Amino acid sequence: MSVAQDFNRSAIPANMAQDEAVAHVLRKLALVWTDFEGRLQAAPLIRKLTRGRFEVADYHAFLINLRQQVKDGSLWMSRAASSIDEAHLELRSTLMKHAVIEHRDFRMLEADYVASGGSLANIQRTEKNIGSEALSAWMFHEASKPNPFGLLGAMFIIEGLGSIKAAEWGRLAQRRLGLPETAFTFLLYHGENDTEHMQEFQEMLRLVLPDESVAARIVTCAKVTARLYALQIEEITP
Amino acid sequence: MVTLRDAYITGTGAFLPGEPVGNDRMEDFLGRIGGRKSVVGQRALRWNGIYTRHYALTPEGAIQHTNASMSAAAVLASLQDAGLGREHLQMLATATTQGDYLVPGHASAVHGELGGGALELASFQSVCASSVMAFKAATLSVRAGESDCAAAVASEFSSRWFRPNFYEGTELLDDKGRLSMEADFLRWTLSDGAGAVVVEPKPRPDRPSLRIEWIDLTSLAGRFDPCMWAGSTAECRADLKSAWCHDGPRVAHTAGAIALLQDFKLLKVIFRAVLEVYLEKVDQGRIEPDSVDWLLCHYSARSLRQEIVDLLKRTNAMIPEEKWFTTLPSTGNVGSASIWIMLDALIKSESAKPGQRILCVVPESGRAMVGFMMLEVVG
Numbered sequence: 103m104s105v106a107q108d109f110n111r112s113a114i115p116a117n118m119a120q121d122e123a124v125a126h127v128l129r130k131l132a133l134v135w136t137d138f139e140g141r142l143q144a145a146p147l148i149r150k151l152t153r154g155r156f157e158v159a160d161y162h163a164f165l166i167n168l169r170q171q172v173k174d175g176s177l178w179m180s181r182a183a184s185s186i187d188e189a190h191l192e193l194r195s196t197l198m199k200h201a202v203i204e205h206r207d208f209r210m211l212e213a214d215y216v217a218s219g220g221s222l223a224n225i226q227r228t229e230k231n232i233g234s235e236a237l238s239a240w241m242f243h244e245a246s247k248p249n250p251f252g253l254l255g256a257m258f259i260i261e262g263l264g265s266i267k268a269a270e271w272g273r274l275a276q277r278r279l280g281l282p283e284t285a286f287t288f289l290l291y292h293g294e295n296d297t298e299h300m301q302e303f304q305e306m307l308r309l310v311l312p313d314e315s316v317a318a319r320i321v322t323c324a325k326v327t328a329r330l331y332a333l334q335i336e337e338i339t340p
Numbered sequence: 341m342v343t344l345r346d347a348y349i350t351g352t353g354a355f356l357p358g359e360p361v362g363n364d365r366m367e368d369f370l371g372r373i374g375g376r377k378s379v380v381g382q383r384a385l386r387w388n389g390i391y392t393r394h395y396a397l398t399p400e401g402a403i404q405h406t407n408a409s410m411s412a413a414a415v416l417a418s419l420q421d422a423g424l425g426r427e428h429l430q431m432l433a434t435a436t437t438q439g440d441y442l443v444p445g446h447a448s449a450v451h452g453e454l455g456g457g458a459l460e461l462a463s464f465q466s467v468c469a470s471s472v473m474a475f476k477a478a479t480l481s482v483r484a485g486e487s488d489c490a491a492a493v494a495s496e497f498s499s500r501w502f503r504p505n506f507y508e509g510t511e512l513l514d515d516k517g518r519l520s521m522e523a524d525f526l527r528w529t530l531s532d533g534a535g536a537v538v539v540e541p542k543p544r545p546d547r548p549s550l551r552i553e554w555i556d557l558t559s560l561a562g563r564f565d566p567c568m569w570a571g572s573t574a575e576c577r578a579d580l581k582s583a584w585c586h587d588g589p590r591v592a593h594t595a596g597a598i599a600l601l602q603d604f605k606l607l608k609v610i611f612r613a614v615l616e617v618y619l620e621k622v623d624q625g626r627i628e629p630d631s632v633d634w635l636l637c638h639y640s641a642r643s644l645r646q647e648i649v650d651l652l653k654r655t656n657a658m659i660p661e662e663k664w665f666t667t668l669p670s671t672g673n674v675g676s677a678s679i680w681i682m683l684d685a686l687i688k689s690e691s692a693k694p695g696q697r698i699l700c701v702v703p704e705s706g707r708a709m710v711g712f713m714m715l716e717v718v719g
Binding site: 135152270300304 | 578
């Protein structure tokens with residue numbers, strides 16, 4: 103039996119509206135994602151990476167710029183959790199768990215930076231680039247609204263980077279620079295099980311869908327986040 | 341004001357050279373580089389799921405056909421299938437990845453093989469999606485009333501590019517004489533053949549034809565570097581100033597800039613981008629998955645399939661697998677010709693019934709492109 107058939111048969115009637123709503127949002131998000139991926143592919147830093155022109159200075163610039171945003175990641179997630187009302191406790195607790203899991207990740211970036219020859223003081227004191235500034239401001243702004251469910255769209259984009267791009271970039275950079283694996287822990291560690299992430303994400307969507315305005319907001323938030331994230335990468339210049 | 345006419349596929353034809361060649365005999369035809377067995381072969385075959393294919397070569401590497409002669413054979417077969425002959429043909433649009441000569445265009449070579457009187461020609465060169473370009477040219481010619489009988493043909497003679505002399509003495513071999521993955525994979529993926537369709541402004545009176553609903557072609561090359569290419573090395577391929585012709589063929593050959601190469605990492609990214617084009621059509625209502633009865637899609641890497649199915653499933657964009665029609669396992673991946681070889685097999689099987697809709701999807705990894713054709717069985 104085909105996978106699609108299996109999918110259709112397993113859907114019980116009561117959930118059909120929800121299944122449809124979730125699928126619709128996932129389709130829109132997939133479109134946003136691939137547009138984003140194409141934009142990243144054309145960013146100067148990523149072009150250097152894929153064209154074999156990536157230097158240690160590029161990797162350092164990448165780590166420095168990423169650190170500031172990764173550090174903010176669990177902070178806006180915590181703020182989003184605190185903006186969620188009692189009717190959505192499960193989503194609140196999922197976000198809090200996420201925040202806890204990720205809130206030390208920026209330390210990995212620092213360790214990678216040091217392992218590849220950089221100084222800890224340097225990565226810690228560098229300011230955000232203008233893309234990171236815009237991205238961070240946007241996330242905190244959105245997370246401060248009551249029931250900021252649109253941020254699921256932002257999570258889709260940022261998690262997608264982790265599960266789809268990070269390991270690919272990490273392997274490319276490692277091969278090009280010839281540094282030990284310990285200098286790429288953040289990127290290599292993030293290329294884990296995409297299927298698991300996707301199932302978890304679908305569960306989160308089920309907690310807030312069907313709801314037309316929420317669906318639209320999720321897609322809009324994904325678009326804004328993707329655009330600002332791309333700006334952050336475009337702004338990285340060693 | 342000019343009114344566009346409807347256009348119909350009234351005949352299909354395919355040409356597959358020689359006998360089917362099984363997986364165990366491929367290297368007899370393609371040759372062994374430095375006399376050694378390929379290390380990539382079995383892995384590539386597991387990925388692409390091809391069991392037999394055709395080569396326009398003998399096991400000794402002797403040429404049995406040319407790209408142009410295979411095209412001509414497919415055109416004649418499609419005309420015959422339509423109940424017509426060479427004398428009825430007014431316009432010919434050809435597609436191929438690499439013609440027999442560098443200059444002039446492949447269409448001229450095919451016309452030369454076909455012989456006969458004057459024709460309008462259109463010569464398209466790309467990779468798989470060149471078939472869609474040629475088909476669109478032929479269809480628009482008929483729709484605009486510029487011709488009453490047009491043919492679109494696509495053909496490939498890839499195997500001659502996979503013979504040892506393309507690789508030996510080049511930097512594509514490592515110290516131990518092993519061919520790089522980028523070069524070897526395609527040797528196990530692509531094969532030879534041709535397919536053609538005849539386009540007319542009226543359906544056949546005596547049996548079903550295919551009404552051409554629409555043809556869309558989207559390139560995303562503005563965002564991606566070349567993914568499957570010949571003419572530069574892997575390192576320099578994004579810089580067109582590195583083109584093989586600047587230093588001449590001898591230098592280029594030694595550098596490994598003449599052989600066909602594929603970037604696998606980029607292939608995955610491009611596949612997602614191409615999928616986006618499809619999802620966008622679903623999202624816009626251009627393609628309604630439920631209204632498609634047959635899906636013809638030539639894809640070369642089976643390993644990508646589960647990933648694709650998962651995405652399509654969760655976005656309600658999946659066309660159930662029992663509606664997929666393919667000849668890939670037996671006829672191989674014939675690049676641009678694959679779609680017409682598959683369509684010919686579907687029509688000849690008489691499985692597609694009047695009222696049913698056939699969606700053809702032609703992804704091209706060359707530099708990120710994808711073509712779509714929606715056909716309706718009428719009559």
